[in-house]
Each structure stands twice: as structure tokens, then as C-alpha cells.
Amino acid sequence: MNGAESLVQTFVNCGVEVCFSNPGTSEMHFVAALDRIDGIRPVLGLFEGVVTGAADGYGRMAGKPAATLLHLGAGLGNGFANLHNARRAATPIINVVGEHATYHRQYDAPLASDIASVARPNSVWMETPEEATEVAAAGARAYAASMSAPGGIATLILPADTAWLDADGAADPVEIAAYSEVDGATIDKVAAALKNGKKSAILLRGRTLLADGLELAGRIQAATGARVLCDTFTPRMQRGAGRVKIERIPYFAEQAVEHIAEVEQLILCGSQNPVAFFAYPGKESWLTPPDAETLVLARPEEDSLAALEALAEAVGAPAQAPEHVALAKPDLGSGTLDADGVGRAIAHFLPDGAVVSDEGATAGLFTNIYTETAAPHDHMTLTGGAIGQGLPLAAGAALACPDQKVVCFHGDGGAMYTLQALWTMAREKLDVVTVILSNRSYAILNIELMRVGAENPGPKALSMLDLHNPELNWTQLANGMGVEAVRCETAEKFNDAFKSSMSRKGPFLIEAMI
Amino acid sequence: MNGAESLVQTFVNCGVEVCFSNPGTSEMHFVAALDRIDGIRPVLGLFEGVVTGAADGYGRMAGKPAATLLHLGAGLGNGFANLHNARRAATPIINVVGEHATYHRQYDAPLASDIASVARPNSVWMETPEEATEVAAAGARAYAASMSAPGGIATLILPADTAWLDADGAADPVEIAAYSEVDGATIDKVAAALKNGKKSAILLRGRTLLADGLELAGRIQAATGARVLCDTFTPRMQRGAGRVKIERIPYFAEQAVEHIAEVEQLILCGSQNPVAFFAYPGKESWLTPPDAETLVLARPEEDSLAALEALAEAVGAPAQAPEHVALAKPDLGSGTLDADGVGRAIAHFLPDGAVVSDEGATAGLFTNIYTETAAPHDHMTLTGGAIGQGLPLAAGAALACPDQKVVCFHGDGGAMYTLQALWTMAREKLDVVTVILSNRSYAILNIELMRVGAENPGPKALSMLDLHNPELNWTQLANGMGVEAVRCETAEKFNDAFKSSMSRKGPFLIEAMI
Structure with missing residues (x-):
């Protein structure tokens, strides 16, 4: 058993079931170990922001960490923004970041960089084993650190030779710091x-x-x-x-x-x-x-x-809360589609027990309000403000909750950051319906431009907030990654599309032109 | 004149002409300043890896820095991988990274993170002005640092209030450390x-x-x-x-x-x-x-x-090198398209003075060899090994060299990391022809898996290197971002498409199914 195998076996023993991956050469022994040791499902993301955002969605819903597999400092860097969001969510995640072999680090090879410097801001725990025989124990500590209250990101930097050299086997579990009692x-x-x-x-x-x-x-x-x-x-x-x-x-x-x-x-x-x-x-x-x-x-x-x-x-509270939300589905919209109509349809047709990934930003406000009285659901939002989280978060949640419908509604500007998540949804046949709120704008910034007192903006400034030229076509983008999609310009069409998407399985995207 | 305006004016005085941008709320005063002060063209990227990769391509070709405008630590993180490549290329770049206002930092607001920790690995220079009146001088130092031999990345972290408060005006230029003489x-x-x-x-x-x-x-x-x-x-x-x-x-x-x-x-x-x-x-x-x-x-x-x-x-060398490459255009391929046929056509039709962005990886090897005897051209490659550089690099080069045809050939796996660059090409009408070498694989990793000694890989390992399921459709992806595209499955069709693309202007994508 080599170091990588000892690590994978340790993770399996701890209960880790999924590894969101975007590996390179230095991670090949870990990749090979996923076959030799049963129990972990590798899920490929075509960009590391997808990998880390999916791990966040998984961890929020599963209440335990997925592993990620990232390629040196550059791969971790690509995953930084969604790790930032995960840190703000206190999500348990174990990052495995491949590093050059211990003896190779001195040569400053092209991909070498200061991995620890990129990892530190988001990690509650970080270690770099120097020997293959140390890897399993570090993995057990990583798991415990990620699960220690309230949850966080543990980053294990794995030099390639510590993965490929002989190790002793899986490590014993390490005690998790439970939530401490309030006196x-x-x-x-x-x-x-x-x-x-x-x-x-x-x-x-x-x-x-x-x-x-x-x-x-x-x-x-x-x-x-x-x-x-x-x-x-x-x-x-x-x-x-x-x-x-x-x-x-x-x-x-x-x-x-x-x-x-x-x-x-x-x-x-x-x-x-x-x-x-x-x-x-x-x-x-x-x-x-x-x-x-x-x-x-x-x-x-x-x-x-x-x-x-x-x-x-x-305080002598009653045995039951006196007020619970009554189911109140809004009427459906009609005519030209707008953000209000989108919100009505989503709230109207949202199934019991859905998981909602909400990165709707300004255009999602209506949906947010209407769903307050929709069928009971789990609601996840952009905790760290680093846009481009919603799609990967939905993918990760779908892996954690295969029996629940996942609905992602997302502003078009933010969705472009990690659109590669759609490919992972198609590949893994994840039951995610994505609604792109297409207003061809960083709409929030038009508001913020005034709020920060930047008066009389000129054409250059306004062009930085505008996505009209050229217009994105999300139906084509989704199809290009293997996800079926439909563009809706009327409320009637959107109502039909969203309704039917709720009664089918698998990934689907609705481009709501608002 | 506020701090942001004093900074933009300083940059203009130094000769900075382009700012690749993906701004958020904390950068709105800098955005507004781009209108008030003439001389800098803002270029929007829908993802920060596009922004930093474009700045790299611009800097390599222009020999002077573009500015980038990035949104706090998360935005810088998204740009990390292509800054890593730029560091390895010793490209002059000035990052302007927006930060919370000086008095707001203490509150650890959701987007707060340790920006310096993310900036440090790639920066030759880094400063955070604490007063609006210090911003212009810091900008002048940033320019000089980026241009000091051999060139590098200067990162100016700009608290929002130092951008919006009153400043004194532009700063005087700072001396650039020239290349030192060999004795x-x-x-x-x-x-x-x-x-x-x-x-x-x-x-x-x-x-x-x-x-x-x-x-x-x-x-x-x-x-x-x-x-x-x-x-x-x-x-x-x-x-x-x-x-x-x-x-x-x-x-x-x-x-x-x-x-x-x-x-x-x-x-x-x-x-x-x-x-x-x-x-x-x-x-x-x-x-x-x-x-x-x-x-x-x-x-x-x-x-x-x-x-x-x-x-x-x-050493008493002759006045002229005795051997220069003779123009030798390969014959065109025919029949089913393969990487060899792609290379032949690119080398055959490459115009004089083209700029080539080469992230062809394994599939680009033929192109690399055939172009050795093609028309004279500039050739840029993936200096830091962080894949996903080629498209943004091409966009940046096209901005630096508007009179030269830019040709990007790119593996499909790597191109997915920063595909948003196609939108910027369409928006800015950049004269870039992109050839996607579509082999539906991280092909290099299939080789590396064996070379690192990970024997008898199983289905899980192989699935991490395979992009067949589902297949990407780059024609749809390009169309979805406003770039015309064509899919080619025969050499004849590819030859025609590439030839005609060389005699038109503006962005175009050819999906080469190999």
C-alpha cells in the first residue's frame, strides 16, 4: 500500500464518499488509488472553481466533508473563491493539493508556487507530510479538523513521492472537537x-x-x-x-x-x-x-x-411554536417574462423537499420572497460574496441528496464564472434544474455605482457593468456542455418549462430572458 | 481629484493604455475614474482568469504592463493561475485589487480575506496605501516595479476609501531598474x-x-x-x-x-x-x-x-548568421482530420507576422513542429504549466497588436478553464482565430499516468482523464458567447475553414475534431 492508498483508505474509514477532482500529473497516484481502494466516488470538474464549489454544496447538505483533488498552487488558486464562500459557510471540506515530490521542490519547476500561502486564508488546518508513512495520519487529522465545530476547510498538501512510496496502511481516526456546551x-x-x-x-x-x-x-x-x-x-x-x-x-x-x-x-x-x-x-x-x-x-x-x-x-416557552408558515403558492405570471414571473413559477411548482441554490442576486429577489411560502425546502446562499458559486453548489448538493430535486436560480453574470459545472451535471446525470436569470447585466453594480457615490458615470464605466454586447446565449452554452436547455421570453413558456422540469429527472437549464 | 483618479492619471502618465477588468462594488470609484481621466481602455472579462491571462498576453507583446482590476481576495484568487503563468514569463503587469475601506476591514465582512497572502506568491512588489493621498505614488512605484528587469507583477491593494477620498493629483514617475550590465x-x-x-x-x-x-x-x-x-x-x-x-x-x-x-x-x-x-x-x-x-x-x-x-x-563571430530558416509550407492533409492535418493547415496558411498562442499540449505537437518553417511569427507558450492560459493570452496579444493576426491553438481540456475569453474577443472584436484541438481527453494525463508508475489504472482513474461523457460542443460554446464557429471533421473542411479565417477580420473559432 502506497501513501496515496493509505490516504484513500483512511478517508473511506472516516466516511468520506466523494472526491471532487481536477487532477494533474502530480496527483496521478491518488487517482490510481481511487480504483484500488473501494468506497470513494470521483467526480470530475473541468475547472477547480467547480470542484471546490461542489464540495461546499455537498458539505452543506451532507454535514460531512467531500475531498477535493487539486493540482498544485495554480489548481488551488482556481478553487480559491469558492473555498472562500465555503469558509464563510463553515462547510467541512478536505482539500488534497498535489505538490511536487519532496526532493523536486528545491528546483523551482515551472508549476512550483507557494501553495501554503494560497491555502492559509481559507484553511482551519493545513499540513504537508514529508514521508509516505505520515500521509494516512495526516489524512485522519484533516478529517477531524474539517468536522471540528463548527466545521471548516482542512488542506492536505501532498508531495508526489509521499503518494507513491510505501506506507503502512490506514490511520486510526482522530477525535473530532464537538460543539462545546454553553454553561x-x-x-x-x-x-x-x-x-x-x-x-x-x-x-x-x-x-x-x-x-x-x-x-x-x-x-x-x-x-x-x-x-x-x-x-x-x-x-x-x-x-x-x-x-x-x-x-x-x-x-x-x-x-x-x-x-x-x-x-x-x-x-x-x-x-x-x-x-x-x-x-x-x-x-x-x-x-x-x-x-x-x-x-x-x-x-x-x-x-x-x-x-x-x-x-x-x-423562558417557559410553549411546547410548540404557535405559528408555522402556511403553504401559499403565488399565482403564475403571464405575458412578457420578468423576474417577478420567474419567482412566481419557481415558488408555485417547487416540489416538497427541494434543495435551492440561490445566486439570483438582484433578479432573484422575487424568487426569494415567493419561495418563503412555497413547499418546504432547503435554501443555500452565497455566504462569502464571491460570485460564481451557485452552479457548483447545486451540483454538490445533488450528489449529497440524490433523492431530492435541486433547483438553482442564478444571475447570468455570476453564472459565467463557473459555467463548467453544467458539464459535471450532465456527466453525473445530476437532478438539477438551473434557471438563468438573464438580464445581460451586472445589475447589482448599477445600483452600487450610485450607492458608493460615483456620480455621473460615463460610457466606459457603464460598459463595465453591461453584458449586452454580445448577448450570452445560455441555451447554446448548456447544450455545448451536454445539458438540455430552453430559452423562455414569456411567462407562459417559462411556467410550462419549469413545471415540466420538476417532473423529470436529470439536468436541465431554463434561460429566463427578463 | 480623488484617489482613484490620481491613480488612473498616474498610470496614463506612465504609458498604461489598457485595464483588463472584472470589478465589483469596492472598485466602483476606479471604474468611474476611467471615464473622468482619458487614456485607458477598459476591457471587461467575465472571469478573472481571463483578465489576468489577457494582461499576460498584452504584456508579452507590448513589453509594458496592462493594469488589471480585480475584486478583493476572491477576484485575485480567480486570477491566480494565469498570474502564476505570467510570473514564469516575467511579464510586466500591474494588479489593482480592490479592498474594503480601511475602517471597514476590522469588521471581517463576508468578502474579506487575506489578499496579501494570495498576492505574495506571484508578486515582485505589493503595497496597500492607507491614505488617498498615497495612492498615486504607490501607482508610480507599481509601474516601475513591473517594468524593472526582467519584468514582473506588481500588486496594488486599494482600500475603497483611498479611492474615493480626495487626493493631490498624479505622482511623478519612479525610476525603473534597467537590466544590469554583464561585466x-x-x-x-x-x-x-x-x-x-x-x-x-x-x-x-x-x-x-x-x-x-x-x-x-x-x-x-x-x-x-x-x-x-x-x-x-x-x-x-x-x-x-x-x-x-x-x-x-x-x-x-x-x-x-x-x-x-x-x-x-x-x-x-x-x-x-x-x-x-x-x-x-x-x-x-x-x-x-x-x-x-x-x-x-x-x-x-x-x-x-x-x-x-x-x-x-x-569569439569573432561572422557578421551574419549563416543559416536562416527557409520558408517550407507543409502539404495539406486530406481525409479524416487528425492533429497532423491541423498542424499542416495552420503552418501552411499562417500569415506573415502572426502571433501564435500555443496551448496545444499533446495534440499541438504537430502544429508546433510544422510552424517552425512557416511564415515568420511570434510564438507564446504556457510558461507556468497552469492550463487555461491560451485563450486569454490570445485576447491580450490581439489588443497589444491590433494589426497582427492572432492564432490560438488549444487543447479542449485546457480551453475549458477560461472559455469566457471568447466573449471578450467578441465584445472587443479582436482579430483572433482559435483552433480547438478536440480530442475529448486530458490526453497528456493518459501518458503521465503511466510515466509516474501508476500501473493498471482502473475505470475510475481513467474516467478522470476522459472528456467524452458528455462530449463538449465548442461550436455551440463559441456561438453562445457571440463568436462565430465551425466544426471540422475532415482535413479538407479544416483547410478551407482555416484558410478563409486568415483572410477575414475578427474572432472566429474552429472546432477540430481529431
């Missing part, structure tokens, strides 16, 4: 605060945004009148009919400030104080009201779910 | 060595690979019998009819070792000792013959061209 005094303090008559809001993040956590929050709200909030962008939230609805903090800083202006006590539950996505001249960066007190119920690495449960008990 | 003793020593009867080879890199340098090398060869070599991958070489032909060191290490086995004295001229691209079990990493002596005529930052000239003088 009773903290619970009591927050419970007391919730009863002191001040206006309170609880900001949820992490696993408290799944159904059980929301139910607890709904019960606490019923007992105390506290508002329940979530960040603008959340890794995974369960929403729709039958769930407890909470308030999403608006994207634009001035709206966010207004939205929570009345809050006198902000209670953090797996979350941090909200801040503006960008700075703007004359606008606030720190969004918590200046006179509000912040109380920490649970830090991200603490057991926020148990803390919420204890808090519900402490 | 007479070194020339004498190398000249003496070339006459000592041992078998010598001169390894050229950098600007000595342009026509004048090759002519000097040819004269020295005539006087001394020394062989003249270049690396497998070179940033820019002038070759074809009328030029002095030199020997390219083969890619595979064992072939390279054999190729230069007889060399007793290796003379480096702007180059470094050749090393294997990758390590392989039981094969050499260091390719210089063990008993050979290495003599340094000129280091990369020294004036290799003047050194060659002095050396020619010192």
Missing part, C-alpha cells in the same frame, strides 16, 4: 434579559437555521416577544410551508440599519454582530444599533441548538 | 570556454529569443559550434522563415536528459538550469548532465542581449 449561567443571563422588557432580537446562524432550531426559536419568540433574525446570506436554511418563519436582515446597509434600529438587545446564537457587506461613504459599517447591548448565547463553535433548547425551557 | 570578465570567461574544445550549449530565455538575439546566437554558433537551446516553454519567441532556428528542450524529462546528454558546458543566457516539469519515480529532476559545467553569461535581470553581442564580438 447554565449564560442561559440564565439571556433568559433574564429576554424578560427585562427591552426589545430583543435573536440572530441565528449555523444549524439552528434547520427546522428544529427554528422551531425552538419560534417557541422562544412566543414566550418572550423577541424577534428572530438571520443574516442576509446563510449557508443552509430550512424554510417554506410548515417551518417557522424568521426575518432576514436586508442586504443594503441603510436598510439593515433601519430594519433593526429598534433592537435594544441583540442575542447572538452561532452568529456574529451583523456588518455591512461593503463600506459606503457616509453609511454605517457596524449595523448593530449603537445603544443596543449584545449578548452571546452561543459562539459559532458552541452548541447553539442545545443552548436554544435550554433557553426555551428557561 | 567584461564574464564575457571573456565564456568566450574562452567556447574555444576550449568542449561541447557547449547556450540556453536562451527572455528577449534573446526575439529575432535580434537569435541572430546573435546564430553567429556565435557559426564561430564556435556551440548548440543553441531554449526551454520547452518560453514566454515569446520569434520563429519561422528568415529566423535563426534553435533547439527546444523536450518536455519529458528522460527525453530532455538524452537531448542534452553530450553537453559538457551549459551557458545560461537569461535562463536557469533546466529541470524536469514534474518528478517521476526513478527519473532525473535536474536535467543538466552531471559532469557538465554551468557558466552564467547573463542572469535573468542582466542584459542578456548586450552580453550576447559582446560574446559574438569576443
Whole structure:
């Protein structure tokens, strides 16, 4: 058994089932090991941003890491942006980054670069084994690091000779750092605060945004009148009919400030104080009201779910949340297609238990709102703001949840960053329906250009935000990668296309001309 | 004048003419400044790997930097791989990377990351101005750093408030570190060595690979019998009819070792000792013959061209190189199209003064050989081994050389990494003909899998190298981005398509099914 085989066997023993891959020469022994050791499904991406974004989608839905296989610093660099998003989502991922053989590194060969420098910003753990016999144990540590609360990215830099030389076999598992317990005094303090008559809001993040956590929050709200909030962008939230609805903090800083202006006590539950996505001249960066007190119920690495449960008990919350979202499907649109019509159809036809990958940006706002009362679904968003995540995220989620329909709605500008994900969807026959919201624009930047105070933009500036010249044809792009697609210019056609796509299996793309 | 305007004006004063851009909110003031200050053409790329690869192609051909405009760490990360290639090519580039406002950085907003950590591996210079009044001077230093011998990447991290706050105006230029002179003793020593009867080879890199340098090398060869070599991958070489032909060191290490086995004295001229691209079990990493002596005529930052000239003088070289490549166009292929037929047609119809972007990988080998005796042209290759450079490189070269036909031939696997470059070609009406060598495979990896000793690969391993399922349709992909395209399955059709593409203007893609 060589080093690569010992690593793959260690991953299999830990429960890793998928390896999203874009290998090169230095990773060939790892690739060969995937055949010799049973248990890991390799999934090829034709670009590393697809590989890392898919690993993020997989990890968010599976709650455990996929491995990635990347080719030296350049391959890791190509995957950087979606690893950044994954870091902000606290997604468990194990990167295996091939490196030149230990004795070859001194020669500064053409592909050599400082891999660690590219890995460090997104990694909670990073190691480079120097001997083949060290690889398996490093793999076990990587798994444990990625799964340690609240989850993160472990990067194992694998010199080629440590993969091909003889090793001893798989390593024993390493203990995972579980979520630490919130002490009773903290619970009591927050419970007391919730009863002191001040206006309170609880900001949820992490696993408290799944159904059980929301139910607890709904019960606490019923007992105390506290508002329940979530960040603008959340890794995974369960929403729709039958769930407890909470308030999403608006994207634009001035709206966010207004939205929570009345809050006198902000209670953090797996979350941090909200801040503006960008700075703007004359606008606030720190969004918590200046006179509000912040109380920490649970830090991200603490057991926020148990803390919420204890808090519900402490405030004498009712056994059930009194309010759950009632199923309310919007009427379908008609006539010329617009973003509103797209949102209506998606919310109308979304099946029970769907997984939604939302990178709709400005054009996706309607869909986001209408789906709040759609059939119950999982909702994933762009946690790190690095656009080009939605398609790979959908692919990864489909691999994690083969029995659930995955719906991706995506702005056209952002989708271009990682369009190669469509090929992986076709290759793996993933059950993903992609809706491209084609407005031929970086529409958000037209708004931001004004908001940052860049007045009277001229033609050069405006051309940097405009995708009309030439117009992208997403139907052709999808077909070129083996994905069936249809272009829709009327609401009727879109309604039909989306409806029928929900009752078939496999990848499909709808180009919504809005 | 705000900081962004002072920066743009400084760049204009330095002679920067193009800014390849993929901006976001934090770069909006720089974008607006491109309108207020005349002189810089902004060129939008729909992915940052296009932006940085185009800047590389521009810099290699123009001999001066383009600016790039990138969106925080994630945008820089997306551009990392082609910056890596540019670093290996010693291409002058100025990256402007937008960052959160100085006072906003403390809040760790979603897009915040360690930009410097991603920039450091590829940058010869990096600064982050903290005040708007410091931006212009930093810009002048960035320009000088990028142009200082032998050329490199300068990265200016620009906090948003330093762009929007008031500044003082453009900065004075900063002195560029010129190539340093090689001293007479070194020339004498190398000249003496070339006459000592041992078998010598001169390894050229950098600007000595342009026509004048090759002519000097040819004269020295005539006087001394020394062989003249270049690396497998070179940033820019002038070759074809009328030029002095030199020997390219083969890619595979064992072939390279054999190729230069007889060399007793290796003379480096702007180059470094050749090393294997990758390590392989039981094969050499260091390719210089063990008993050979290495003599340094000129280091990369020294004036290799003047050194060659002095050396020619010192060895009493004839006034002209005795041998120049004679124009020899191969016969055209016929019947089923293959890589040989593609190479024949490209070499046959290549116009005088074309610029060739070569990322043909295995399938491009024939083209590479046939074009050695084609019409004189500039030839650019994948210097850093990070695939996905060829299309952006061609786009950038076309902007630098609007009067020259640009021909890109590219393997299908690599082209998928940065296919968004086709959109920029269409938008800017760039005179680039792209030939996709479609073999539906990472063909090089099928070879490498054996060469690294990963024996008896199974179906999972082989599937990682195979692009058949589903097949890419490059005609549709090109059409989807506004580029006309044709698919060719016979040599006759390819010959016609390539011939006619040479006599029209504007972007065109030929999908060569080989």
C-alpha cells in the first residue's frame, strides 16, 4: 500500500464518499488509488472553481466533508473563491493539493508556487507530510479538523513521492472537537434579559437555521416577544410551508440599519454582530444599533441548538411554536417574462423537499420572497460574496441528496464564472434544474455605482457593468456542455418549462430572458 | 481629484493604455475614474482568469504592463493561475485589487480575506496605501516595479476609501531598474570556454529569443559550434522563415536528459538550469548532465542581449548568421482530420507576422513542429504549466497588436478553464482565430499516468482523464458567447475553414475534431 492508498483508505474509514477532482500529473497516484481502494466516488470538474464549489454544496447538505483533488498552487488558486464562500459557510471540506515530490521542490519547476500561502486564508488546518508513512495520519487529522465545530476547510498538501512510496496502511481516526456546551449561567443571563422588557432580537446562524432550531426559536419568540433574525446570506436554511418563519436582515446597509434600529438587545446564537457587506461613504459599517447591548448565547463553535433548547425551557416557552408558515403558492405570471414571473413559477411548482441554490442576486429577489411560502425546502446562499458559486453548489448538493430535486436560480453574470459545472451535471446525470436569470447585466453594480457615490458615470464605466454586447446565449452554452436547455421570453413558456422540469429527472437549464 | 483618479492619471502618465477588468462594488470609484481621466481602455472579462491571462498576453507583446482590476481576495484568487503563468514569463503587469475601506476591514465582512497572502506568491512588489493621498505614488512605484528587469507583477491593494477620498493629483514617475550590465570578465570567461574544445550549449530565455538575439546566437554558433537551446516553454519567441532556428528542450524529462546528454558546458543566457516539469519515480529532476559545467553569461535581470553581442564580438563571430530558416509550407492533409492535418493547415496558411498562442499540449505537437518553417511569427507558450492560459493570452496579444493576426491553438481540456475569453474577443472584436484541438481527453494525463508508475489504472482513474461523457460542443460554446464557429471533421473542411479565417477580420473559432 502506497501513501496515496493509505490516504484513500483512511478517508473511506472516516466516511468520506466523494472526491471532487481536477487532477494533474502530480496527483496521478491518488487517482490510481481511487480504483484500488473501494468506497470513494470521483467526480470530475473541468475547472477547480467547480470542484471546490461542489464540495461546499455537498458539505452543506451532507454535514460531512467531500475531498477535493487539486493540482498544485495554480489548481488551488482556481478553487480559491469558492473555498472562500465555503469558509464563510463553515462547510467541512478536505482539500488534497498535489505538490511536487519532496526532493523536486528545491528546483523551482515551472508549476512550483507557494501553495501554503494560497491555502492559509481559507484553511482551519493545513499540513504537508514529508514521508509516505505520515500521509494516512495526516489524512485522519484533516478529517477531524474539517468536522471540528463548527466545521471548516482542512488542506492536505501532498508531495508526489509521499503518494507513491510505501506506507503502512490506514490511520486510526482522530477525535473530532464537538460543539462545546454553553454553561447554565449564560442561559440564565439571556433568559433574564429576554424578560427585562427591552426589545430583543435573536440572530441565528449555523444549524439552528434547520427546522428544529427554528422551531425552538419560534417557541422562544412566543414566550418572550423577541424577534428572530438571520443574516442576509446563510449557508443552509430550512424554510417554506410548515417551518417557522424568521426575518432576514436586508442586504443594503441603510436598510439593515433601519430594519433593526429598534433592537435594544441583540442575542447572538452561532452568529456574529451583523456588518455591512461593503463600506459606503457616509453609511454605517457596524449595523448593530449603537445603544443596543449584545449578548452571546452561543459562539459559532458552541452548541447553539442545545443552548436554544435550554433557553426555551428557561423562558417557559410553549411546547410548540404557535405559528408555522402556511403553504401559499403565488399565482403564475403571464405575458412578457420578468423576474417577478420567474419567482412566481419557481415558488408555485417547487416540489416538497427541494434543495435551492440561490445566486439570483438582484433578479432573484422575487424568487426569494415567493419561495418563503412555497413547499418546504432547503435554501443555500452565497455566504462569502464571491460570485460564481451557485452552479457548483447545486451540483454538490445533488450528489449529497440524490433523492431530492435541486433547483438553482442564478444571475447570468455570476453564472459565467463557473459555467463548467453544467458539464459535471450532465456527466453525473445530476437532478438539477438551473434557471438563468438573464438580464445581460451586472445589475447589482448599477445600483452600487450610485450607492458608493460615483456620480455621473460615463460610457466606459457603464460598459463595465453591461453584458449586452454580445448577448450570452445560455441555451447554446448548456447544450455545448451536454445539458438540455430552453430559452423562455414569456411567462407562459417559462411556467410550462419549469413545471415540466420538476417532473423529470436529470439536468436541465431554463434561460429566463427578463 | 480623488484617489482613484490620481491613480488612473498616474498610470496614463506612465504609458498604461489598457485595464483588463472584472470589478465589483469596492472598485466602483476606479471604474468611474476611467471615464473622468482619458487614456485607458477598459476591457471587461467575465472571469478573472481571463483578465489576468489577457494582461499576460498584452504584456508579452507590448513589453509594458496592462493594469488589471480585480475584486478583493476572491477576484485575485480567480486570477491566480494565469498570474502564476505570467510570473514564469516575467511579464510586466500591474494588479489593482480592490479592498474594503480601511475602517471597514476590522469588521471581517463576508468578502474579506487575506489578499496579501494570495498576492505574495506571484508578486515582485505589493503595497496597500492607507491614505488617498498615497495612492498615486504607490501607482508610480507599481509601474516601475513591473517594468524593472526582467519584468514582473506588481500588486496594488486599494482600500475603497483611498479611492474615493480626495487626493493631490498624479505622482511623478519612479525610476525603473534597467537590466544590469554583464561585466567584461564574464564575457571573456565564456568566450574562452567556447574555444576550449568542449561541447557547449547556450540556453536562451527572455528577449534573446526575439529575432535580434537569435541572430546573435546564430553567429556565435557559426564561430564556435556551440548548440543553441531554449526551454520547452518560453514566454515569446520569434520563429519561422528568415529566423535563426534553435533547439527546444523536450518536455519529458528522460527525453530532455538524452537531448542534452553530450553537453559538457551549459551557458545560461537569461535562463536557469533546466529541470524536469514534474518528478517521476526513478527519473532525473535536474536535467543538466552531471559532469557538465554551468557558466552564467547573463542572469535573468542582466542584459542578456548586450552580453550576447559582446560574446559574438569576443569569439569573432561572422557578421551574419549563416543559416536562416527557409520558408517550407507543409502539404495539406486530406481525409479524416487528425492533429497532423491541423498542424499542416495552420503552418501552411499562417500569415506573415502572426502571433501564435500555443496551448496545444499533446495534440499541438504537430502544429508546433510544422510552424517552425512557416511564415515568420511570434510564438507564446504556457510558461507556468497552469492550463487555461491560451485563450486569454490570445485576447491580450490581439489588443497589444491590433494589426497582427492572432492564432490560438488549444487543447479542449485546457480551453475549458477560461472559455469566457471568447466573449471578450467578441465584445472587443479582436482579430483572433482559435483552433480547438478536440480530442475529448486530458490526453497528456493518459501518458503521465503511466510515466509516474501508476500501473493498471482502473475505470475510475481513467474516467478522470476522459472528456467524452458528455462530449463538449465548442461550436455551440463559441456561438453562445457571440463568436462565430465551425466544426471540422475532415482535413479538407479544416483547410478551407482555416484558410478563409486568415483572410477575414475578427474572432472566429474552429472546432477540430481529431
